[in-house]
Amino acid sequence: MTLLLVAICSIVGSVLYASMDHFLTQQLDTQLFQASRRASLFGGTNSQSSQGSAPAPSPGTGQTGNGSTQNPPDPRDTRGQGAGTLNIRLYQGGNLMTGGLIGPDGQRLAITQADTAILAAIAQTAEPPGSGTQPVPVDKNLSVGHYRLVAIQAANGDTIVTGLPLAAQDSTLASLVLTTVIVSLGGLVLIGLIGTYIIRKTLKPLGQVSAVAARVAQLPLDAGEVALAVRVPPSAAHPGTEVGNVGHALNRMLDNVSGALQARQESEMKVRQFVADASHELRTPLTAIRGYTDMLKMTESLSPQGTESLGRVESQSLRMGRLVEDLLTLARLDEGQPLKFGPVDLTQLVVETVTDQKVIAPDHRWRLDLPDEPIEVKADGARLHQVMVNLLSNARKHTEAGTVVTAGVARSATGDAVITVTDNGPGVPPELQNRVFSRFTRADKARTGTEGSTGLGLSIVQAIVEAHGGSVELSSRPGRTEFAVYLPA
Numbered sequence: 340m341t342l343l344l345v346a347i348c349s350i351v352g353s354v355l356y357a358s359m360d361h362f363l364t365q366q367l368d369t370q371l372f373q374a375s376r377r378a379s380l381f382g383g384t385n386s387q388s389s390q391g392s393a394p395a396p397s398p399g400t401g402q403t404g405n406g407s408t409q410n411p412p413d414p415r416d417t418r419g420q421g422a423g424t425l426n427i428r429l430y431q432g433g434n435l436m437t438g439g440l441i442g443p444d445g446q447r448l449a450i451t452q453a454d455t456a457i458l459a460a461i462a463q464t465a466e467p468p469g470s471g472t473q474p475v476p477v478d479k480n481l482s483v484g485h486y487r488l489v490a491i492q493a494a495n496g497d498t499i500v501t502g503l504p505l506a507a508q509d510s511t512l513a514s515l516v517l518t519t520v521i522v523s524l525g526g527l528v529l530i531g532l533i534g535t536y537i538i539r540k541t542l543k544p545l546g547q548v549s550a551v552a553a554r555v556a557q558l559p560l561d562a563g564e565v566a567l568a569v570r571v572p573p574s575a576a577h578p579g580t581e582v583g584n585v586g587h588a589l590n591r592m593l594d595n596v597s598g599a600l601q602a603r604q605e606s607e608m609k610v611r612q613f614v615a616d617a618s619h620e621l622r623t624p625l626t627a628i629r630g631y632t633d634m635l636k637m638t639e640s641l642s643p644q645g646t647e648s649l650g651r652v653e654s655q656s657l658r659m660g661r662l663v664e665d666l667l668t669l670a671r672l673d674e675g676q677p678l679k680f681g682p683v684d685l686t687q688l689v690v691e692t693v694t695d696q697k698v699i700a701p702d703h704r705w706r707l708d709l710p711d712e713p714i715e716v717k718a719d720g721a722r723l724h725q726v727m728v729n730l731l732s733n734a735r736k737h738t739e740a741g742t743v744v745t746a747g748v749a750r751s752a753t754g755d756a757v758i759t760v761t762d763n764g765p766g767v768p769p770e771l772q773n774r775v776f777s778r779f780t781r782a783d784k785a786r787t788g789t790e791g792s793t794g795l796g797l798s799i800v801q802a803i804v805e806a807h808g809g810s811v812e813l814s815s816r817p818g819r820t821e822f823a824v825y826l827p828a
Contacts, residue, residue, distance in 0.1 A: 344530060348523035352516070359515055363508045367487055368476055375474075375491050375501035378414040378426045413437045414499055415447055425450070425486060425502035429462045436497065440483055454481045458488070462498040465490035478505065485509060544575030544582045548589055555593065560600065567597040615670035618663045625663065628656045665795040668725070669778070672802040678719035685748045685756055685826075686713045688720070692727040693746050702740035708747030708759070716756050716826050722803045729796040730760040730822050738764035754828040755809070759821055767815040775813055776801040800824075 414426035420441055427438030427450070440448040450458075457479055466472045476489045481502075488502040551571050558567065570576075570593060576586030632653045635641070641649060686709050697705050727746070734744045747759045767775060774780055779794035800822075804811045809826040 341527070341531070344527055348519075348527065352519040352523060355519060356512065356515060360508075360512055363511060364487075367503055367505070367508060371476055371487060371489050371501060371503050372474075374417075374420060374424055374426075374503065375489050375499060377419055378417045378501055379491050379493050379499045381412065381414060381417040413447075414501075415439060415441055423484075423504040423506075425481075425483075425488070425500070427455075427458055427500050429459060429498040429500065430496075438500075448483075451482050454483070457481065458490075458500045461488050462490045462500055465492040465498050467492050542582070544580075544586060547572055547575040548582065548586045551589065551593075560596075567593060567600055569593070611670055611673050614666050615674075618666040618670065621659070621663045622667075625656055625660050629653065629660070632656070662795070665799060668799055669795065669802060672799075672806060678722060678806055680717050680719060682715055683718045683720045683723055684713050684715050685723075685758060686710070688723060688727060689746045689748055689758065692724065692731055695728075696731045696735060696744075700735045703735055703738070704741065704743045706743060706745040708745055708749075710749060714748050714750060714756050716828070718807050718826060719803075722806070726800050726803050726824060727758070727760075729800050730824075733796055733822075734760055734762045734764070734820075738762050751825065756826040756828065758824040758826070761819065761821040763818055764820060766817045766820050767813065772813055772815060776811070 412428075414428055415424075415438060417426065420426065422441055422443045422445065425438075425440050428436045430436050439450055442448045461477060461479070464475070466474060474489050474491055476487050478485065478487050479502075480486075485505040486502040487505050488500060490498055490500045492498050548571050551569050554569050555567070560567075571586040571590050575582065576590050577583040578587045632649055635649060636646075689709065690707065693705050693707060696703075731744065731746065734742075738744070742762050742764050745759075745761045747761070749757045749759070751757050771780065776797050778798040780797070801811050804824055804826070807826055809824065811825070812823045814821045814823070
């Protein structure tokens with residue numbers, strides 16, 4: 340926009356300059372032709388009156404044809420010549436006969452030989468009398484300044500060169516250029532200020548729309564209960580203008596998204612309630628199944644095949660019981676049931692859980708990496724115990740016998756407590772790492788194991804840690820997999 344305004348001002352200034360230059364040149368040419376005509380007539384009249392019908396002087400001699408000497412009339416004596424006017428008379432050969440320059444105070448001034456040479460070259464372009472051709476003025480830089488000159492040939496063969504100074508015209512054009520530049524710059528500045536004010540006022544609603552979009556972009560819309568209450572103000576959402584149409588469309592979109600989020604939240608709540616209810620209801624029949632299997636083993640004599648079948652029923656009922664307990668745990672965490680906070684010694688917790696795993700899986704190599712001083716946090720001890728059990732079980736189930744599993748406790752640079760569980764197994768495939776904490780995610784295909792997995796263990800870990808205000812991270816590559824739990828100090 341600025342470049343366009345500058346281009347317009349430049350074009351207007353150029354046209355104005357060219358028009359003024361043409362006007363002033365025409366005006367000066369009119370004055371120049373009048374002064375030249377007066378000088379030519381003045382010279383012819385004086386010659387005739389002083390000598391009558393005597394012959395004209397010979398070129399370059401200053402003598403008449405009969406040998407008498409005469410002084411040619413000085414064109415500077417012509418009436419009506421202003422200050423700065425240049426008038427000279429040249430013989431037919433181009434030699435200076437008489438003339439010069441009229442000074443600012445009316446005194447007569449001579450011209451230099453260099454100026455004479457320039458004027459003599461102009462005199463050669465003079466048309467003879469009666470040719471009917473208008474002489475063409477030319478601009479020359481003389482020692483006395485910038486002049487516009489014209490040459491006229493008199494009837495006796497002499498040439499009258501007349502010139503008028505261009506200083507006034509040049510000054511006028513310079514003033515015009517300066518005025519145009521100042522006015523253009525002032526206009527550009529004024530237009531810029533007015534345009535900035537108008538643009539800011541016009542685009543202010545767009546800023547409100549952008550602010551609302553930025554606030555919505557920061558909302559966690561992927562999960563959980565989301566209150567999408569932000570809207571574009573009515574002043575910026577009035578249809579009829581481009582910005583108003585955008586604001587109105589954004590509000591409609593937010594209404595639609597809010598409805599979808601509410602429907603999703605209601606659906607999630609129904610699913611959670613169903614899972615919680617179903618898990619709770621399944622506990623009773625599962626307990627009954629385990630009770631009847633125990634009673635059958637104690638009271639009935641079964642064949643080997645029957646014993647094996649009864650053992651399968653018992654193992655599957657135990658597995659189903661673990662799944663139900665995991666679902667109930669997640670349901671309680673989703674409902675936001677309060678934790679039972681108290682002082683927890685993480686060092687003792689890690690030692691106890693690792694000791695239990697040594698009994699369960701003696702074929703793995705279990706190691707501890709503990710600080711010199713105990714690290715204590717305020718947390719729910721039972722839940723953190725469940726976190727450690729799930730992490731250690733995860734390392735045990737998905738690695739081969741002989742794998743080294745190291746559990747450690749430390750303080751981070753920010754003072755947070757850090758629990759780590761590291762193994763030197765095959766690692767978690769990259770395509771599973773970004774969803775390993777999602778529910779029902781299984782890595783059995785990638786890591787060899789001897790026990791089935793419900794796919795809920797790491798989900799429970801993440802839910803418990805986040806309920807404590809902490810976070811859990813995974814770092815895995817072939818030969819080293821580490822889960823790090825960060826708990827606030």
